[in-house]
Amino acid sequence: MSALSDLFAGFSVALTFHNLLYCLIGSIMGTLVGVLPGIGPTSAIAILLPITSFLPPMPAIIMLAGIYYGAMYGGSTTSILLNIPGEVASVPTCLDGYEMAKQGRAGPALAISAISSFFAGTISLIGLTFFAPTLADAALVFGPPEYFALMVFALTMVINLSGKDIIKGFVSALIGFLIAAIGLDAVSGSARFTFGSIELMGGIDFISVIIGLFAVAEILVSMEESVVAVFPGKIKGLMPTLHDLKTCLGTMVRATFIGFFLGLLPGLSTGITAFMAYDVEKRVSKHPERFGKGAIEGVAAPEGANNSATSGAFVPLLCLGIPPGPALAVLLGAFMIYGLQPGPLLFEHHSGFAWGLIASMYIGNAMLLVLNLPLVGIWVKVCKIPYAILSPLVLIFSFIGAFSVRNSMFDIWLTIIFGGIGYLMKKLNYPSAPLVLTIVLAARLEGSLRESLNMSMGNPSILFNRPISLGLIILAILFTFISFWARAKHLRVMEVAVEDQG
Amino acid sequence: MRKADRIAGILFIIISMIFGVQALKLRGPIGGRGIGPGGVPLAISGGLLLCGIILIYRSTKGKSADGSHSLIWPHFKRERNFYIVLLASFAYPVLIYIFGFILCTFLFLSLLIKVLGKFRWRSVILISVSSTVFLYYAFKVWFYMPFPKGLFW
Amino acid sequence: MKGLSKTFLSTLIALFILFCPVFAGSQGVSQYPTKAIDLIIAFGPGTGFDTTARMIAAHLSKKWGVPINPVNMTGGSGVTALNRVLRSTPDGYMMFLDGHVLSSMLFAIQADLPFKLNERTFIAQMTMEPVFFVVNANSPWKTLREALDFARKESANFRWGGGALGSLNNFSISQLLATAGIDPNSTARVIFEQGNVAALQALLGGHVQFGIVTTSDMERLGSAGKVRGLAVTSPERLKDFPDIPTTKEAGVPGSNIIGWYGISGPPNLPPQIINTWSKGLEDSTKDAEFLTQAVKLKKYFAYLPPKETRDMVNAEYEKYLTLAKQIGLRK
Secondary structure, eight states, rough: HHHHHHHHHHHHHOOOOOOOHHHHHHHHHHHHHSSSSSHHHHHHHHHHHGGGSSSOOHHHHHHHHHHHHHHHHHHHHHHHHHHHOSSSSGGGHHHHHHHHHHHOOHHHHHHHHHHHHHHHHHHHHHHHHHHHHHHHHHHHTTOOOHHHHHHHHTHHHHOOOTTTTHHHHHHHHHHHHHHHHEEEEETOOOSSOOOHHHHHTTOOOOOHHHHHIIIIIIHHHHHHHHOOOOSSSSSOSSSHHHHHHHHHHHHHHHHHHHHHHHHHHHTOOOHHHHHHHHHHHHOOOOOOTTTTTOOTHHHHHHHHHHHHHHHHHHHHHHHHHHOOSSSHHHHHHHHHHTTOOOOOHHHHHHHHHHHHHHHHHHHHHHHHHHHHHHHHHHHGGGGGGGHHHHHHHHHHHHHHHHHHTOHHHHHHHHHHHHHHHHHHHHHHTTHHHHHHHHHHHHHHHHHHHHHHHHHHOOOOGGGEEEEEEEHHHHHHHHHHHHHHHHHHHHHHHHHHHHHOOO | HHHHHHHHHHHHHHHHHHHHHHHHHHHHHHHHHHHHTTHHHHHHHHHHHHHHHHHHHHTTTTTOOOOOOOOOOTTTTTTHHHHHHHHHHHHHHHHHHHHHHHHHHHHHHHHHHHHHHOOOHHHHHHHHHHHHHHHIIIIITTTOOOOOSOOOO | OHHHHHHHHHOOOOHHHHHHHHHOOOOSSSOOOOSOEEEEESOOOSSHHHHHHHHHHHHHHHHSSSSSEEEEOOOGGGHHHHHHTTTTTOSSSSSEEOOOOOHHHHHHHHHOSOTTTTEEEEEEEEEOOEEEEEEEETOSSOOOOHHHHHHHHHHGEEEEEEETTSSSSHHHHHHHHHTTOGGGGEEEEOOTTTOHHHHEEEEHHHHSSEEEEEEHHHHHHHTTTEEEEEEESSSSOOTTTTOOBTTTTOOOOTOOOOEEEEEEEESSHHHHHHHHHHHHHHHTTTHHHHHHHHHHTTTTEEEEHHHHHHHHHHHHHHHHHHHHHHHTTOO
């Protein structure tokens, strides 16, 4: 198999001291950047672009790539410890991760996050190694109608994330859509729901919303409850138990596949990928009611998926030169500075470079696992920090994080306002996950719908007479029925239990 | 909970109407075909309207699907921490234009840590200064973030 | 009492440490620039816009010895960034990367922006972005004429793609069709909310049949055999792409839109600062190292001084305004 021999050649390139060093540096920086809310791999890679003027291409690109997938390792840290999602892909991790931290299980949460990231990241690289060109061309088959159908399918997750009251879940989701619609509509150039405000014309940045809804709201709620620390008791286990690992094995495999294939599709936010993995886990689980209360699979699934998505993302980048997201778009810029054209010719003309890069990603993932596992012991101490010190720091962190996305003070206001809204939502039992999901989905959903209709001059049948989009829509309808049926069954079980007791 | 549901329902109906009216004012689809910028928001507003109505209807029937306790506003005296945090959070982005990032952050941190916990001033100052300095270096120097400048600094 | 004064002293020391940077701080405007300059970039990292800005920033900061920080401020198709910069103090420490997308094209489409086109200080045009009309390599069309014939005959099935309404794609293809006597509204124009990259992806996947690229993408995808360039809008054939005819040669000389990027600042910038920048930019276009990097990125640098830039933009604006009204792009 020529791919295998190319890969070995790649390892011989990647295993030099110089390249290893930069791989390490990139991975560490990526982790740090992922930990910080707001600042993501995109800004980090952009800031470091000037190194291209004094480093040769191989170590520079290895390092920048390391930042990209390293960030996915770090993003879970603040999600689990502080309920601040490091970036969109870490939001589902907050749902169960923070609960685990409050139960004293921050150690296993952080550890399984690293283990799952490593597992998914490495296995998905195999897909990248052997199937990249085929997959790249296959991914191109997804046009606007297919994206729309996929988004509709993703919407069915809202039902699952709604908790007991489905109407409140719907309200949460619908409000998410409306929030996402505020701003300048890229397609028509109209200002939507800006009420004359310049600030609103820039739209409502979802990082601010997320930080507000999760971190700030959590602090406000805790202020009422005299919280001493996230978990003041004695922390017993730092690592996941054997039982945990056995439970999560299936999770990690599923997450790898979901993340990799969804990561292939350009334009799909990693947040959607992470949510999908979380949702699938909840569906296949025998005890779905554990999710949201500290189920370890709820951490393993999204964390694994967002890492395998990074491998998937390299497929269109390296094979077609199409960056699937903003971070890789910057990386593409780095390629171009060196005169390296990603695309089909990259593997022909610069085979050593391309395979060196892929090999370095295997190495990078291993490095990150080795780095992150011992750090668990240190991170876990954060849970013991007195809340009186932790919460103001978290607030400042949140403000800076929100500011950093667009260098805008308005975003800090948004964070505070959504903190208040999140507080109300928690008190009134409105689930916040559907809101976050639809904010992330809305742009793609509406965008692909309008693009599809443009393609067909307004005829909606285009969504149904293409096999993939039709198939996904049917699947969406099917899953909706299954979800409602499962809820009805569950509620009946609960009612019976209550009757038995009382 | 019924009262809260009713208020929420009314709120949602109002929101859906505001957005719905705005959506109707938007231009039609470009080139006359497909969906314009108001299409999807209008549908969403419709959905929200429906949900608001259902919530109100349910609250009159006396049921609450999730059996949660009613919303009690935090009592001013007993839950003073809550209001202090809220006030400080709102004050920060306003005062940052007067005091600048360094001073404002330092004040925010020291005030809150002192009020929320029972620490001596010395520890409070130490923590606040070191955190502020660290944050300043991390974000302003390494990441070049353009923090707003205050009047003095 | 002793405890209190100790606390007081430590507070004083702490405050002193905090304020040291202030005392180290700024001095007068006599020798510009004396401290870091923010270069605002209205679009996200990775776009051609952003890459150009970073290139210029890196070069000038080395030359002037002060850091020039590229700062991304995205949102509102550039309006957010404009709003911030155009209202800032004209002290030369906040400038921005300007271009067709923030000036002539933007104002041609949006009638109700909170500022005027000339409410800024144009410093210089730096790059030129000629437009390549392309099709998928599997397409049956080998010449521009064939593509246009199809568009004329089967307008509803002629799918082409562009980024947002004010994008180069939209304007240039609309102009092409209009000059060829085809009403752009009768064709299947797909506007991709995610921008030109999405349009390119759709072209590669066969979901649309016609599109544009700029030089770097043409180089990359053309040499890989994924797209076929049918024509380019520059007045003469480009050295790097000798096989691609100009639109003039292909029979549609009216198709001549070329994008540009440059540097501008807030309104009423002092002349001294304008001169420093324009001189710095002009010198960089003659600098060997800068040009080598430009070649690698396939960027064409062409400097225009401040007054000429301003005139150029205003002339372009008139042209695009007419075009936008004609094809219904203007709100």
